[in-house]
Amino acid sequence: MTDPIVKTTTCPLDCPDSCALEVTVGAAGVERIDGSRDHPLTAGFICGKVRQFGKRLNHRDRLLHPLRRVGEKGAGEFQRVTWDDAVEEITDRFSKIRAEWGSEAILPYNYGGSNGLLTDGFLDDLYFARLGASRLAKTLCAAPTTTVAVGMYGKMPGVAFEDYAHAKCIIVWGANPKTSNIHLVPFLKRAKELGAFIAVVDPVRNLSAKEADLHLAVRPGTDLPVALALIKLLHDADKLDQAFIDQHTRNVDPLLRAASEWPVLRAAAEAGVSESDIRKLADVYAASTPAVVRCGWGLERNRNGGQAVAAVLALPALTGKFGVRGGGYTLSNSGAAQFDSSKLFDISGWNSRTINMTQLGAALNGACDPPIKGLFVYNCNPAITAPDQATVLRGLRRDDLFTVVHEQVMTDTAVYADIVLPATTFLEHSDLRVSYGNYSLGGIRPVVDPRGEALSNPEVFARLGDAMGFTDAAFGWDADTMFREVAGAVTLNSVAVDHRPLAEGRFEYYRYPEKTPVQFESVFPRTPDGIVDLCPPQLGERPYAHHQIGGNGYPLQFISPASSKLISSTFGEFNLDDLRVTVHPVDAESRNIATGDDVRVHNDLGEVVCAVSVSDSVRVGVVSMPKGAWLRSSRNGLTASALCPAHVNEVGGGACYNDAWVEVERIG
Ligand code: SF4
Structure with missing residues (x-):
């Protein structure tokens, strides 16, 4: 019997941390998955999920073979077919x-289930481009934040997590590091030990009173007024950095005009x-250097989201918080690496219509001309x-x-498929991971053989492209060539990468003069003229305008x-099988609800029947249900997105999940 061996690889799941992993593999397969100690941010630990x-x-529920539907749609009745049969049927039907x-x-429909460069936006894009399929606007997450970050700063790389330990004031705005950015937490703790002031702006108390000095439990959709009030307070107190504004920004006036309409009261x-909490935050932020804003994705999930992100990201520019380690802002750092697929193939002629993925329900139910007749989900x-889950399921x-x-695995979407294709996991294929949190590029390599007949995403699209008769050379590349070619199209802060250590599942750090970048010292706005635009055209015709929020009854x-x-929904096959809605004690008492009761959470779009947890972790007037739970986790086979409207944000067309309003009633 051979001893278990430890293999290095990288986690590609939709998380900013992009951990370097050490996977112990024995005779029976994967025995342990740990964080690498070599990677300074992973530092030997990973989340319980991975x-x-x-x-x-x-x-x-792992999918091992291609399947063809034999029963009613959604009944989950399939028969096994060969890959050749599946590819032939898809080619014929398309x-x-x-x-x-x-x-x-x-319509291709894909998002962040796996964020590797080979699994998303590579041969899949080439295949659908050659087909001339509809394009997909990827808006379920990060569309408004990305749009704003591009417009204001050209996606300037942000403050590295490890540099948060230097900060004297940290604002965690619309983010929950303890759930989805756990490798920031040690640096928040270190900063706190060193005397930093930490504020959280979020409807949910994500950090305890011990961990944070101030919690602004804003109502969802009201981050913009709070950010504008902070700007007005700073302006009125003469605490803006006029020299920085003059030298490095444009369009300050429309922003200050909008802020003038939001007195703190x-x-x-x-x-x-x-009011006093907003004043306190303004005072501490102005007085602290370095000061950093960790802007998350929670504040974008409503009609006001894009405008709110812009006002939050304006804070460090208005106050000149850049130019010092630990000062500035962090949003997504994905812009620090560039993947230029045009080095591999030309899909510039793919100009078909674009369908917003947030509005899939409408798109599948008659809103498009021509109608969607073929859907490829990966x-x-x-x-x-x-x-609007009910409409999606109807489609x-x-x-x-x-x-x-x-x-x-057999997901709630896969049961509706006509053809199901088994996919490899990141432990079974090669890939490259550009982190949107830390400053390393991670190599992913197969640490175990694929189970059953599972194939990776590029292997599937290579077969489909070949069957369709497409002649691009990329469809004929073997796995090693694909990896080498993709790695060759990546630059880290404009420097080419060496694919060899990456092919062994190791990581490569981005090359800044020092290990991590300092905004306005080693990295600068990537706008065409290097100037920060405080009111970019991406904000639309009514920049910084606030939509009043209201519940329609x-x-x-x-x-x-x-x-x-x-x-997101990954791991729902074995985790979170008992969906719960969290209700504040005040709202629970007025409805005669106690923890453990079954409740009906409903609005005009639908209803979810599940158990309740009563907790003051949410603010009064707000109820919270985790995203991503599978249909079987609730009593009536519907989950959180059944209550969420499908309208989109005017900045970036992003999903507005948090524009949902509901009533909660005890059952029985
Ligand atoms: S913390 Fe994030 S990156 Fe690390 S293992 Fe978990 S999901 Fe992957």
Whole structure:
């Protein structure tokens, strides 16, 4: 018997930390998954979710062979077919759809189930471009934040997590590091030990009173008034850095005009927080150097989200908080690495219509001309994650819709497929991970053989491209060539990468003069002229305008944040099988609700029946249900997105999950 060996690789799941992993593999397969001690940010620990990845690898719902539907849509009745049969059927059906309805009647639907460069936006894009399929606007997350970050700063790399330990003031705004950015937490703790002031702006108390000095429990959708009130307070107190504004920014006037309309009293009333807390935050932030804002993705999930992100990101520019280690802001750091797929193939002519993924329900139910007749889902589980769940499920049930799902396990979306294709997990294939949190590029290599007949995403699209008769050389590359070619199209802070250590599952650090970048010292705005635009055109015709929030007759605001059990909907096959809604004690008492009761959470879009937890972790007037739970986790087979509207944010077209309002009633 051979001894277990430890293999290095990288976690590609939708999380900013992109951990370097050490996977212990023995005769029976994966025995342990740990964080690498070599990686300064991973520092030897990982989340409990990925520690259990072996459960997904070997789960009874793991897809091992291609399947063809034999029962009713959604009944989950399939028969095994060969890969050749599956590829032939997909090719035949897509060809017929193109001939009868046009190529745009085919829609690829994918998101962040796996964020590797080979698994997302590589041969898949080439295949759908050559088909002339509809394009997809990826808006379920990060569309407003990305749009704003590009418009204001050109996606300037942000403050590294390890540099938070230097900060004297840290504002964690719309983010929950203990759930979805756990490697920031040690640096928050270190900063606190060194005397930093830590504030959290979020409807949920994500950090305890011990961990944070101030919690502004804003009502969802009111981050913009609070940020503008902070700007007005700083302006009125003459605490803006006029020299920095003059030298490095443009369009300060429209921002200050918008801020002038939000005296602190008005903002406090709109956000449901105390005036003195907003004043305190303004005072501490102004007086602290370095000061950093960790801007998350929670504040973008509503109609006001894009404008709110812009006002928050304006704070360090207005106050000149850059130029010092630990000072500035962090949003996504993905812009520090560039992947230029045009070095590999040319898809610049792919100009078909674009469909917003947030509005999949409408798109599948008659909103498009030509209608969607072919749907190819991969790296995604829209039955759970797309808003207006009932409408999405109705669309997936359509008999005249040909649906292909490439997945690792039998998800709530896969049961609606006509053809199911088994996908490898990141422990079974090669890939490259550009982190959107830390400053390293991670190599992913297979640490175990693929289970069953599972194939990776580029292997599947290579077969499909070949079957369709597409002649691009990339469809014929073997796995090593693909990896080498993709690595060759990546630069880290404009420097080429060496693919060899990456192919062994190691990571490469970005090369800044020092290990991590300092904003306005070693990294600068990547706008065309290097100037920060405080009111970029991406904010639309009414920059910094606030939509009043209101419930259309429903009294409680409904949010669906990430949980510590799931990454989006990944791991729902074994985690979070008992869905709960969290209600504040005041709201629970007035409804005669106690922890453990079954409740009906409902609005005009739908209802979810589940158990309740009563807790003051959410603010009064807000109820919270974790996103990503699978349909079987609730009593009535619907989950959080059944209550979320499908309208989109005017900045970036982002999903507005937190614009949902509901009532909660005890059952029985
Ligand atoms: S999900 Fe995040 S914290 Fe967990 S292992 Fe992956 S990168 Fe690390």
